[in-house]
Amino acid sequence: MFVLRKSIFIFTSLVLIYFILPTGNAQEVKKLSLEEAIEHALKNNHRIKEVIEKELQAIEDKESIKKDLFFKLSTSYSYTRLRDEPYSLFPMSTSLNLLIDKLNLTPGPKIPHVSDRFLLSDKERVVWGFTLTQPLFTGFALISKKKIAELGVDVAKYEKEVVNLELARQVRLAYLNVLLAKRAVEIAEDEVKQLEAHARDAEKFYEQGVVAHNDLLKSKVALASASQKKEKAQADLRIAIAGLNLLLARDINENTIVEDFEPEIREPQELSSLLDTALRQRPEIMLLKTSLEQAGLAIKIAKSTNYPQIFLIGQYERVGHDLSASTNDYGNDHNSSITLMAKWNLFEWGKTQNEIKKALHAKSALEARLKGLTDSILLEVKQAHENLKVSQVNIETARAARMQARENFRITDLQYKEGVTTSTEVLDARAYLTQAESNYFRALYGYKMAEADLIKAVGQK
Numbered sequence: 001m002f003v004l005r006k007s008i009f010i011f012t013s014l015v016l017i018y019f020i021l022p023t024g025n026a027q028e029v030k031k032l033s034l035e036e037a038i039e040h041a042l043k044n045n046h047r048i049k050e051v052i053e054k055e056l057q058a059i060e061d062k063e064s065i066k067k068d069l070f071f072k073l074s075t076s077y078s079y080t081r082l083r084d085e086p087y088s089l090f091p092m093s094t095s096l097n098l099l100i101d102k103l104n105l106t107p108g109p110k111i112p113h114v115s116d117r118f119l120l121s122d123k124e125r126v127v128w129g130f131t132l133t134q135p136l137f138t139g140f141a142l143i144s145k146k147k148i149a150e151l152g153v154d155v156a157k158y159e160k161e162v163v164n165l166e167l168a169r170q171v172r173l174a175y176l177n178v179l180l181a182k183r184a185v186e187i188a189e190d191e192v193k194q195l196e197a198h199a200r201d202a203e204k205f206y207e208q209g210v211v212a213h214n215d216l217l218k219s220k221v222a223l224a225s226a227s228q229k230k231e232k233a234q235a236d237l238r239i240a241i242a243g244l245n246l247l248l249a250r251d252i253n254e255n256t257i258v259e260d261f262e263p264e265i266r267e268p269q270e271l272s273s274l275l276d277t278a279l280r281q282r283p284e285i286m287l288l289k290t291s292l293e294q295a296g297l298a299i300k301i302a303k304s305t306n307y308p309q310i311f312l313i314g315q316y317e318r319v320g321h322d323l324s325a326s327t328n329d330y331g332n333d334h335n336s337s338i339t340l341m342a343k344w345n346l347f348e349w350g351k352t353q354n355e356i357k358k359a360l361h362a363k364s365a366l367e368a369r370l371k372g373l374t375d376s377i378l379l380e381v382k383q384a385h386e387n388l389k390v391s392q393v394n395i396e397t398a399r400a401a402r403m404q405a406r407e408n409f410r411i412t413d414l415q416y417k418e419g420v421t422t423s424t425e426v427l428d429a430r431a432y433l434t435q436a437e438s439n440y441f442r443a444l445y446g447y448k449m450a451e452a453d454l455i456k457a458v459g460q461k
Helices: 002-020 034-043 046-069 092-103 142-207 213-248 271-281 283-306 349-419 421-458
Strands: 071-079 085-093 115-119 124-137 310-320 336-343
Touching: 002 124, 034 046, 046 142, 142 213, 142 283, 142 349, 142 421, 213 421, 271 349, 271 421, 283 349, 349 421
Parallel strands: none
Antiparallel strands: 071 124, 085 115, 124 310, 310 336
16 A cells, blocks of 8 residues: 555656656747847837838828829709799780881880799709719829829838838847847856855955955955846846847847857948948938929929819709609709810919929928938948947957956966965956956947948948
C-alpha cells in the first residue's frame, strides 16, 4: 500500500511539473529584428493609417470632381392650391366691333364695352418633371478642377512617403536606443559586481588592519552609487522599450525584446552623389512640385469667369390638377424642351482680377517654399554625412580607450589586492572603465543613428 501511494504521488508530481512548469520552447521569446520593427510600424502606426485615409479621401475627391463633366439629371414635384380659380378678362365688345369692320357690314351704333372671364387653370395645380443639364463649356474650369484632383492623389501619395521616411527613421532611432539602454544596464551590472568584489576585499583588508576605515567607507559609498545607477539604467531601458512600442502601435508596457547586431561600418558615399540622390528622391520636393502644378491650374480656374459658360438643358414637364398631373382641362398636360443657355459675368467690381492675383501670389509662395525646402534638404544631407564620418572616427577612438580602461582597471585592482595602491585608485579606474564602456557603445550605436539620419535625408525607402 505504501509503495502504491508513493507511486501515485510521484506520478501526480510529474504531471503537475509537466503542465505547470514552462518547457524550453515556451521560454524562448522571439526577438524583434530592426527590419521587422520597421515593417510592423509601417503597417500599424496610427500616423500611417491617417495618411492612408487621406489618400483614399483624395481618390474619392478625384472621382467626384470627374463626374462634374457628365450630364446631371434632376426631378422636381410641386403641388399648389389657390384660393380662387385664376382667370383672364377678354373684352368681347372690342372683338365684335373689329369683326364688323372686317366684314364691311353697315355701320351702326357701336356695341358697348362688355368683358367676360376665361378660366386659366384649376384651383389645384400639380407640376412635376425631369431636367437634364450637360455643361458644354465652362471656361476650362471643370477640366482644370479635374486635373487638380488628379494631382491631389499624387500629393497624398507623396505625403504618405514623407510619413513613411520619418517613421522609419524614428523606429531605427528607437530601436537603437533600446540596444544602447540594454548596454547601459549591462555596464551598470558589471560595475556593481566589480564594486561588490572590491568592497569585500576592502572589508577583509580592514579586518586585517591593512586599510583604514575611511577606505572601506569609500568602497561602500561607491557600491551604493553604482546600485542607484543600475536602477536608473533599468528604468531608462523600460522607457526606451515603451517608446519603441508606441511607434509599433503596441501596448507601451509590452516587454518587447529586440535583436542585437554588430553595426557594420562602411565608408559613406561621396557627398555630391548623396545630394543628387536627395534632390531626386525626397518626396517633400515632389510634393511641392505637384502643388505648384495645382497652383498653376488654380490660376486657370480663376480666369475661367472671363469666358461664357454654356450649358445644354433638356426638360420634360407634366402639369395637371390631379396628383399624377395627367389631367389638365386648360392645356396640354405634358411638354418637353431643349435649351442652349449661355451665362457670362460682365461686371463684378473686379472680383475676377482679385481671384487671379490671389492665385498668382499662392503660386509664388509655393515657389519660395520649394527653394527654401531644397536648401534645407541639402544642409540636412551634408550635416548627416558629416555626423556619419565623425561617428566612424569616434568608434575607433572609443574602442581603443575601452581596451585601455579595461587593462587599467585590471592592473589597479590587482595592485590593490597586493596592497600597493589605495581604494581611491580602484574606484577611479572603475569610473574610467564605466565611462569608456559607455562612450564606446554610444559611438557604436551613434554611428547607426547617424546612418539612419542620412538614409532619411537622401530619401531612401
